[in-house]
Amino acid sequence: MSIKQAASLALKSIMGNKLRSFLTMLGIIIGVASVIILVSIVNGLTSNVVSIFDELGTNLITVNVGGRGSNRSVDPADMQKIVEENSDCLMYVSPSVAFMGTVKSDSDSLDNKTVTGVSEDFEKIRVLKIENGRFFTYMDVTNKNRVCVIGTYLQKELFDGQSAVGESIKINGKKFEVIGVLEEKASSESGSADDVIYLPYTIAQKMSWNGRVSMYYFSATDTDHSEQAVSKIKTELYKVFQNENAYTVMAMSEMIDQINEITGMMSTALAGIAGISLLVGGIGIMNIMLVSVTERTREIGIRKSLGATPWDIMSQFVVEAITTGALGGVLGIVLGVAASFAVTLFGVASKISFTAIAISFSFSVLIGIIFGYFPAKKAARLNPIEALRYD
Amino acid sequence: MTALVNLRNIYKIYGEGESEIHALDGMSLEVHEHEFVAIVGASGSGKSTCMNIIGCLDTPTSGEYFLNGTDVSTMNEKELAHIRNREIGFIFQQYNLIPKLTVLENVELPLIYRGISASERKKKAREALKRVGLSNRENKFPNQLSGGQQQRVSIARALAGNPPVILADEPTGALDSKTGKEVLEFLKELNRDGTTIILITHDNSIAEQTKRIVRISDGKIISDEVKEAQA
Known part of the structure; x- marks a missing residue:
């Protein structure tokens, strides 16, 4: 069975149970959206602050003399x-x-x-x-x-x-x-x-x-x-x-570097925290996939009797988990980007980061693979005789 | 002529030591091309195990099984899957259609696993549906069809890949006697067109309709009668 067939099968299965699929994806959607929103806001903040300092002139050096x-x-x-x-x-x-x-x-x-x-x-x-x-x-x-x-x-x-x-x-x-x-x-x-x-x-x-x-x-x-x-x-x-304590000398470029460093750390930390919800979302996917494998035991038995290899069954379920993760990722991106625009209406600066979008999307696909693997393995291992008898 | 299905001294043993159960106890059987064989036995006689082994859903504990000239008794799961896909068409008592797929998609399934292109697949599936007289139902879902029609879909699915052997497990068991008879007539017709059919049943009256009756009890063949008059 080709990947294309597996993907279309997966989409069919996801679309066949819209509410459940949506709830399964919800963790991923929220995770991806919050990563994008948080990183956008921190980015917006950074570029605001940096532009203020830029306006003062990046070549500027301030000297305070206390004496x-x-x-x-x-x-x-x-x-x-x-x-x-x-x-x-x-x-x-x-x-x-x-x-x-x-x-x-x-x-x-x-x-x-x-x-x-x-x-x-x-x-x-x-x-x-x-x-x-x-x-x-x-x-x-x-x-x-x-x-x-x-x-x-x-x-x-x-x-x-x-x-x-x-x-x-x-x-x-x-x-x-x-x-x-x-x-x-x-x-x-x-x-x-x-x-x-x-x-x-x-x-x-x-x-x-x-x-x-x-x-x-x-x-x-x-x-x-x-x-x-x-x-x-x-x-x-x-x-x-x-006496070194009599004066302070500070270069603006140094300060901008420091600001960038601090906000960069902030952005990573916040994205990491938001990333935890992606992980939780992954566990949600695994949970539903396990239920789905049990529910479809008979279907798996039928497919096996008709010549599906363990790999065919495995790829069907893994692709389904990946598709769920990816779809959740796309919805999360849409939500995150929309929300990042929405906060600007309330005067909060935000600047969408394409790196954050790319990383959070890849992460949600990766989570689909990781958390889909175990249920898929379980499905692939089912004994066709027992699976056919299952009610 | 070499046998299409050739079981040689097959044992299938469950459990170990004292609680050892011989589901198949040294069974040997040959089925040739164009035959229509009924394997008859009471429940617990070993006929299900026999069907699982013939159908390559299970491997024997010992003994050899040549299917269409290939030794399948020592194959791994993946190889068995390929054999099931190409060499055997299953017809089950409970039809075993996938409810979420349309009639056409159900019939296409074995061809998908064979890696046949979409257009070729659809063509073959439609041909098979035509043979069972359900061309006009291809976009229906299984639960929109009657039991007899569903069983005909499952026959179409078994035929679609054009396998050398059709393995029917109580194909009339879930149907009323009239529809059951129709399905049986259809299987006879298929056999007359050249398809080899092995039918597993507990029902003597159904077995009587075939050309050869193999009776099993306690994992052994107790009688094997050929009724050439039927042919």
């Missing part, structure tokens, strides 16, 4: 020197001085806004795109010009969405000219990448309570040089502080 003893900070000029001396791996540096402030236009006022003082190179480090106007220049920084660049959220709130370039705002009572508005990144929502104000750091130093620069942004020449750049910065900072 030790009397030596609390490093001079921005010293940091600039590190970049100049290591131009093979470093491109730019910008200090970052942040403080909270009240921001006012003629008509509106916003409290508790984070105001960040940076250098002119910050635009390149963070790959900022200016929608309107310009970013501040080296001259603005050295001359401590009262200029600022704002995000679209502030333009929306303070100027009703009208162009803010050339207008003035008051930050903690001090008047600034808006010289640029950034491109919208996150639908102009509060607290998003559009809710930002950048000033020359020289002014920000004066406006923050201690004027200390505790953070620097560097950009590496490219992602491959990040590691080298990090170690260079660390070496230089160690020279200043003589």
Whole structure:
């Protein structure tokens, strides 16, 4: 008997008892679907997080300076020197001085806004795109010009969405000219990448309570040089502080790698847990197959008397178990993919993984083989004389 | 002429030692082509065991069995399956049709296991159904047919593979006397067309319809009479 005949026989047998076949497959369906859903959600989450970090620039290196003893900070000029001396791996540096402030236009006022003082190179480090106007220049920084660049959220709130370039705002009572508005990144929502104000750091130093620069942004020449750049910065900072705990240096590319590693582990663990239900589904298949073999004892006897070899009988039942597993797998994929799309409607990010689909489907077929084998073996071994007598 | 079925000193022993039962106790039998033999015996006489051995459903404990010139007494399960498939057509008391398959599919079964292509299979199965006069029922399921019709389907199934021997085990046992007679007439007709038939029964009146009666008791042949007048 050919595999094709065995498959059509199996389909006939499965279709002949739809409810039972469906219940048999249910474990596989749920197993495959949950593997796909879970992996999709973790994937969605990962790509969301990674894209946030990507937006910050994968070449970005952040340096936090906590300081030790009397030596609390490093001079921005010293940091600039590190970049100049290591131009093979470093491109730019910008200090970052942040403080909270009240921001006012003629008509509106916003409290508790984070105001960040940076250098002119910050635009390149963070790959900022200016929608309107310009970013501040080296001259603005050295001359401590009262200029600022704002995000679209502030333009929306303070100027009703009208162009803010050339207008003035008051930050903690001090008047600034808006010289640029950034491109919208996150639908102009509060607290998003559009809710930002950048000033020359020289002014920000004066406006923050201690004027200390505790953070620097560097950009590496490219992602491959990040590691080298990090170690260079660390070496230089160690020279200043003589203490490794005085600063932290972190490369974005390293962080993305870490995130990918963590979510990858999460995804595998969740898929493994969901995979257990596939195993349970397999036991369900075996259970029903054993019942089916007993029920069809007489049929097996008839087939044997007509010349079916043990192999013919065996392949009939194994193919039936595989078909059940595969059909359950296909239904599970349909359910899993549908559910993965459905969760996006509720705002949960999901990204369907074809690897998860392929692996869970192969696994369900494999389970059909493994758990179909034992009942099939039992059927193949039946004595035709006794099987024919069976009622 | 060599015998189609040639049993030589066949023993079939169940159990061991004290509780040993000789279901067949040194039985020898030859059946030639075109014969119509009835093997008659009461229940427990060993006729079922005899039929199982002739039908290659079982192997003897000792002795030789040549079927169509081949020694089948020492074959393994797979080889026996091939022999059953090619050399023997079974007709059972309970028809033994598979209820989920249509009449045509049931008749096709032995041909499927022989590995014959679908179109060839259907052609042969239809021919066999035509011979038993059930061409118009090929898409029915067994339970939609009467007992007599079901038995004719099982005869068609036995004929489909064109085996040299038809082995009928109480073929009229489940039928009323009128239908039983019809089935028997049909078997006679098949025999007249040249098919070798071995019929196993406990019923003398049925055995009388055949050309040769072999009586079994306690696993031994006690009489073997040929009634050439029938032929």
